[in-house]
Amino acid sequence: MATPDWPASRLRREERVAAKLVQRLNLEPPIDVGKVAQQFVDVELEPIPGECDGLVLGLQGGRARPLVLLDNGQAKPRIRFTLAHELGHVLLPWHFGNSFLCETSRVRLFEASADYNFEPEANRFAAELLVPSSWLDRLVAGLGSDRVAPLMDALRLADVSAYVACLRLREALPAGHTFVISRGGTVLISGRTQGRGLYAVNPPETGENFERERLDRFAHHVEDLDYGSTHVTWWTFRGEQPPAGAGADSRSSRQVLDVMLERHLDDAGERSRVRASLGGVIGAAYGEATRQGPLAPAELYVRFRGRFAVHRPGIPNSLTRDPDFELWLHKRAEELG
């Protein structure tokens, strides 16, 4: 397996501190975070009242070493993450305050905040420590980025939760992947890999019902797997799919679309408006694609399809469900590719 150049420059500073530690201690998943922590702090595991996952005391002195207390009622991957998180407060010295009480399950705290907030930094430190970028990049280089399930399976070695596994892959994978972590039909957390526009297929958000039909229909790949007590779904909106039988139909894309519009819309003005909407969607997708360089029709087709994975109020659902809709997309990709 080739070792890619480690793109340390893409890491944020709190991740660079964790990466330094990984490099210095020559760590590989599964990281023995307890052993790492022992170098800097004392650690005790016991029941903590309320919803507190962990806390660190004595950051500004008053003790020989800071003390990390961990709630022993958490699942093992969460205890590991909480310990790594508290270690982040210790090793990021601008986290000013003598003590921090933390509830690390609030995964939204990974996100950047307008207010200066130490928690996202401690979370990102923990994620980098438990799933080092250098290791993850080698994993992606070895297994590829077309399919996500093999990467998720490999990440089981790191002994982290589905949250952390997905959030780390979100950082490491190229644009064009979207995920949902759900339990009992409710979205616990969702996200997508980097990039805007063309690949910006936003999944249902936390707390919403897990409506997936449209994502399933327009994704290039759909991958489902159980991860701990949660269910994880990844959709891929990148790749290539050669036309199957589209060439046998001699019509142009315009002719195919005319027939479809006639089938679904009685009003000529409405047909004209929907035609313009469809043209706008494809035009935007093509514009973005060409900015990245010339693309083959098979790749353009996958990208065009992905644009319809989100609900578009101006375009009737019946039209996108029409059997000829795929044919139209294929033909449009062939004409533009």
Next chain:
Amino acid sequence: MSETYLEQVLDGEAIWTDIEDFVGAWHDGNGLGQELHDYLGMTWNEYALWVERPDALRAIIASHELEEPLEELLERSDDKAVAARGLTQEDAKAVREWLRQTGRLPG
């Protein structure tokens, strides 16, 4: 080393607990012509404070990051101050009480 200890720490390029390595490097001849506090990126007063009170190092680093006067940070860094992150006020109160009862926080 082209950057000072403080610059490297605040940029995530050095681990803050490694300050003795920087001091050792200065004694080995790095930072030729520089005084040690300059080599570390500290003012003389910050350096003097660190020598006298090694526990103050986090506050010195934080004052550079947060651009707050060191004296104010030091006044705020007492044992009773506990920042609750992501917890409800009720839970935070319960944990603080528990810490006091178990002798981990001063009463």
